[in-house]
Amino acid sequence: MMDAVAAAILRHLQARSGDSSSWEAAMKAEADHLSTPIERLRWALGALVASYRIRPPLPPLGFLAALLLAMALVGLFNWRTDESGIVMGLLILGSGAVGALRPKAAWLTGLLVGLVVPAQDLFTWATGLHPIWARGIELARRGPDFSLLVLVVPSMVAALAGALVSRLLFRRSR
Amino acid sequence: MTRSRAPSPQTLRLLAALVERPLEWRHGYDLSKAAGLSSGTLYPLLARLHERGLLEAEWRPPEQAGRPARHAYRLTGAGRELARGHEGAAGLPFRRRREALA
Numbered sequence: 001m002m003d004a005v006a007a008a009i010l011r012h013l014q015a016r017s018g019d020s021s022s023w024e025a026a027m028k029a030e031a032d033h034l035s036t037p038i039e040r041l042r043w044a045l046g047a048l049v050a051s052y053r054i055r056p057p058l059p060p061l062g063f064l065a066a067l068l069l070a071m072a073l074v075g076l077f078n079w080r081t082d083e084s085g086i087v088m089g090l091l092i093l094g095s096g097a098v099g100a101l102r103p104k105a106a107w108l109t110g111l112l113v114g115l116v117v118p119a120q121d122l123f124t125w126a127t128g129l130h131p132i133w134a135r136g137i138e139l140a141r142r143g144p145d146f147s148l149l150v151l152v153v154p155s156m157v158a159a160l161a162g163a164l165v166s167r168l169l170f171r172r173s174r
Numbered sequence: 175m176t177r178s179r180a181p182s183p184q185t186l187r188l189l190a191a192l193v194e195r196p197l198e199w200r201h202g203y204d205l206s207k208a209a210g211l212s213s214g215t216l217y218p219l220l221a222r223l224h225e226r227g228l229l230e231a232e233w234r235p236p237e238q239a240g241r242p243a244r245h246a247y248r249l250t251g252a253g254r255e256l257a258r259g260h261e262g263a264a265g266l267p268f269r270r271r272r273e274a275l276a
Contacts, residue, residue: 023221026231026245027213030202033241043203046213053218 002037009044013051024051063102067109070094074116079131087117091151092158099159099166106163107156114155118148181260184211188219189257192229192249196257199234199246220247228253 010031013024027047034040058066074094078087095113099106124130125144181189191208192200200208206216223229227250234246249257 023217026202027217029242029244030213033201033236033244034203043213046215047217049214050217053214054221 002041006031006037006040006044009048013044013047023054027051058101063098063105066098066101067112070098070109070113071116074113075120078117078120082131082134088151088154091117091155095155095158096162099162101162101166103163103166106159110156110159111152113159114152115149117151118144118146121145121148181256184209184215185219185223186260187211188216188223189249189253189260192247193254193257193261196249196254199232199248201244201246205247223253228256 010028013028024047027043027050031040031043031047034043070090071094074087074090077083077090081087091113095110098109098113102109120131122144187209188205188211191205194208202213202216202220205211205220206213209216211219220229220231224231224247229247230250231245231247233243235243
């Protein structure tokens with residue numbers, strides 16, 4: 001039973017590495033030299049953790065995709081609904097999740113996701129195109145609302161909190 | 175600009191284990207036992223030391239026929255220097271070594 005679990009974990013590592021010279025391959029090869037099933041299982045479990053510590057789950061392109069998705073969701077909901085609670089919730093969840101996926105770029109995540117709503121307001125002011133929820137409503141003519149820039153603060157805090165949680169869970173060894 | 179951070183206690187334990195037999199190629203399991211680290215902690219440290227040019231790593235043929243090749247490790251010159259530089263701040267393995275030499 002223990003050997004079967006260890007073997008399944010090691011197969012997963014092999015599939016994850018896709019490269020016979022990788023650290024995953026090194027850990028798997030070492031497991032084949034251990035004598036007892038309990039040692040192999042403990043080794044395989046550690047190797048699984050190590051694999052995710054050595055190679056974070058999100059490559060740069062994945063980060064870019066996740067960041068664009070978070071920005072698109074915030075932008076979409078801000079365009080379609082005037083429920084500021086939903087937009088704020090999405091902004092915090094999106095920034096937190098992407099910050100956790102790529103802790104190194106948490107500041108960039110916080111900044112870009114937080115700028116979506118002010119950017120949309122600027123767009124509305126510049127083009128005269130109103131969000132879907134505001135169509136048919138007589139809105140007073142006004143300049144761009146720079147106070148919306150304050151949204152960068154909760155977005156940044158959420159992204160940094162996500163990064164902190166991620167670092168605590170999958171901290172890179174020094 | 176690169177940040178230089180003080181090595182963690184786990185890194186110091188690994189360096190201590192490696193510097194005990196500095197010229198010998200060591201295997202992961204052996205190092206894990208010598209440094210008292212699980213594979214989950216050991217391999218990210220090995221990867222980091224290797225990335226920083228402090229550790230050599232290579233595949234070596236097995237000692238017993240029919241077994242797969244093993245990945246082996248030893249400190250580079252820079253790694254040995256770093257290990258010796260931290261000898262005073264290191265933990266148990268260094269103390270044990272000194273006691274053994276006394």
